[in-house]
Amino acid sequence: MTARGAPAVDLDAILAELGQFGRYQVRTYCFILLPIVFSAVYNSQYIFAAAATDHRCVVPECESPPLSWSAGPWAGWALPEEDGGRCARLQPLPAAAGACAPAAFHHNNTVACDAWVYQNNYTIVSEFELACEEWKRTLVGTMHSVGLFAALPITGYISDTFGRRTAFVLTAVSAALMGLVRAFSPNYAMYLVFEFLDATLGSGVYSTGFILALEMVGLNKRVLGGNIISCSFALGQVLVALVAWAVPYWRTLTVVLYAPSLLFAFYYFVLEESVRWLLSRGNKKEAARIIYKAAAVNRKKLSPESIRQLSEDTEITQSGELKSEEKETQKGNEKSDSEPIKNRSLAAEVIRSKIIMSRVAVCSFVWITTTFTYYGLSINSVSLAGNMYINYILTALVEIPGYALSVLTLDRFGRKSSIMTAYIVCGLALIALPFIPSDLHWIATSLNMLGKLCISMAFSSIYIYTSELFPTSARHRLLAVCSMIGRIGSIVAPQTPLLMQVWASLPYLIFGGMAVSAGLLMLLTPETLHQRLPDTVAEAEDIARHPHNTT
Template sequence: MAKDVSASETIDLDSILKQLGAFGKYNIVNYALLLFPIFLAGMYGSVFVFEAPDITYRCEISQCEDVNKSMWLEHAIPREKDNLLSKCKQYQFIGNYSQNNGTCSERDFNKAVVEECEKYVYSDEDSAVKDFNLGCQNWKRTLIGTIHNSGLFLSLPLTGIISDRYGRKIALSIACLMNGIFGFIRSFSTSYIMMLIFEFLEAGLGAGAYSTAFVLAMELVGPKGRVFGNTLINAVYVLGLMSLSGLSWWLQDWRLQIRIIYAPAFLGFTYLWILNESVRWLLSKGRHNEAVDILKKAMKMNKVDLTDDVLSPLSELGDVEDTKSKEVAPKEEENKSSFTQALKSNIIRKRVLVCSFLWITCTFVYYGLSINSVSLAGNKYLNFMLVAFVEIPANFACLLVLDRFGRKRTLITTYVLSACLCISLSLLPKDQKWLPLVIYLSGKFSITVAYSSVYIYVSEVFPTNVRQSLLAVCSALGRVGSTLAPLTPLLALYYDNLPAIFFGSMTLVASALVFTLPETINVPLPDTVEEAEKLSRRKDVKDNA
């Protein structure tokens, strides 16, 4: 019976990548190209935080707005939490503006009756809240982020299918183009509904750029280079986050900011012509000559001469491409969907479910802590930058611990640590000033290590021919967390530390689920479902040894 000849059956690709060097000139050039859309993704993923931030506003008292506010404002608006003037309430106006000769005073308001605002007076702060009159409609304000992140339910599987079927660079180029088109149009929104539509379309058709670039980067290097590559990717993503906050602080204009950050996305479409395709993907598709050409190009750029035992199968691979593709053709008709075949495996299905929950937990806590950071005391832009900056040492910590202690032990430890730190926030006395920020940053540090570990871990437990698709499924389901995260500030309206308690509870559950997964430290990437299943059998053998 004829069967497909995968990379693993013909050559040991990981050994070739090892001889080429984890980060030679070829790798550096390609990584530099991939880091550009990742930097942009860092800004795109959280831009909604600065599109519609909560700003200062109050009820409009139309009869008194032209009068000196010191004479009536304190008597017109009740004070609420932290002794601040209410945003949504006013005392009943009982005065007669004409009889008062155009003046307002305490006697014109009945403090026994509190009413809802009908109109609002906004501060000079820039926000979609003011542009679309969203005063006292916090659910509409937070819904912007939820709609944006819900687009990932569409983009990640869609991009994954395109990537696994037509190629990584095609998927990446198309996603970048969609980011540029729909993100740029969003800056011209004339209504709240128009803004929501383009929030969804931009993320729904373009957010897969990050996951595609990540998979390309992971397939570019051997096992020893994956952790460092992952760390580099995450550090650049953090620079995107910090740049977003700094740019927002400087511009104070959400529409101009969107135009500035989305315009470079159009450059990503040129990757269709300048980026090299993944060798591992080409081999899995039987496009051996193209794979060989790219490997030879990498050898030349890295100035590496591969040994004869490696070069020989490479040469044979190019010679037999045509005959093998003819043998495989009938079988391709019988096995139209590698994705369906993979999901027939009980082991793979279990991994998809567990990895999806791990991803949900990471996105919920990671984005939740970032979004709620603007509510901390102090400058919201600096707070956001600090919470983002702490991810850089977290990613380097990830580099140190993943290859030393393994994926499972790292995940369990960081999930438990995140739970302890988040829950401890609810136990602190209210008069503490600096300690909550320290614990908050520590919580972000630990969940970042977990998130980085999950990203690389999930890319290691699935086979090559469906890696992007299954990673996309886990990531898409995981976006339940990032979709709900923008709504967590609403929980704080009922109890300040309620979001932190939710974060801690989920990370405890996730830590328990990690025990059901195999260890993948220093294990070559599986190319087939059978190789992926052996990871669990390998675990069982070790446990019984």
């Protein structure tokens, strides 16, 4: 029980005294950013390990081991002209009995291949004989995305129950273990299972690291801190492409990428727990120890009031409000009696509101479009003309100015207009891409980069915009609904390479069409720049009716 009338621990005020982003926070960030970089490695390594590999049929009548990728002159009469014999070869005539001559093969009839020669043996396509089973190759990315979806409740439970640091270290080390086991997979099924487990157990590195980092910086530096983390993730994607370029064989690549993450187990002894989480769990003694340590490292002196709050038996909250025992007791009684009714009435009020439900529908489509286009462009960048590693590196690096643009434009030009512009420019660039002549592949690459820049800008902005559209009473839940539905895009995105079998440019037309549609649909939602965050459904509905209702 707290002392009657005792002041609460005002953590935001204490952080302001410590320094918004002092030496202690910088040191904490240095520890956290390395696993963030590796989280990008975990999330993109399959793009290279399961990359498409060119192949052709083995023609036993005309070649024998050791097989060479380059076919001899016999390819002109043994392999069909349409696809060069990727999945079928011309049918040998029974009368020829294994001869390799033009007269030994049927000129029109083909038979399915039962063995292939691969251009290289770097990926699982050649390792597990996935030629002509493109769906199995793309299924790897889909299973990874399903694992990301499954990770959300698991990571959240561990983080809220056992601490940010525990979740951070556990997910980083779990990813390393799952990745190393996958490197020794004897078959495709085992590889697929551990790709799923890798994402399920290890993808929480980013979210827990993000929370752990931001909970120790001041309010005015959270945008800066968030962008540093986002940029680190982009650099991690660059790292995986560079390592894959140097170590192309997928088994060796997986070991090289994942083995260093085992060292993150030592983070448990060098990284401090989140002060906010400790306070929320009632462990003010440990929280005070960390705050005093941060003050010493930052060479700051806490005020007598802050020292008193940390040393006395004060109530542990983060809002700075005053609460007495009577208020707590009364609040508990009221909550137990009325919470079910309030929850039911709130849900009914949200559902009855056509304005709120239309925003949920628009935001859900926008989230699907964003994840679908963002991950789709990353995955399909390796299929662009030119060096696939350079293409992927450029696609990753262009995210950094996209994040910077979101910071520069959201407060200056407004949330809605900035995000709409990003979607429409992204869509037009991708729609134009298929019409670029093949000999001008640098222009196609530039349009792809422009699309990725704009969708990255939109991705970093929709969290803020979506939150500002909904009332406080239902904000978290409605944001979660949009985000969860948005995962459909990331699950479907790995399958888009299959569309290239129909037309090489078809994925980009779909990405572009959805991006333009998302931008136009935002005409149905209001501008939220300088708007006071709505607390009730009625206030949220009023945003569109009274656009100048500022704080």
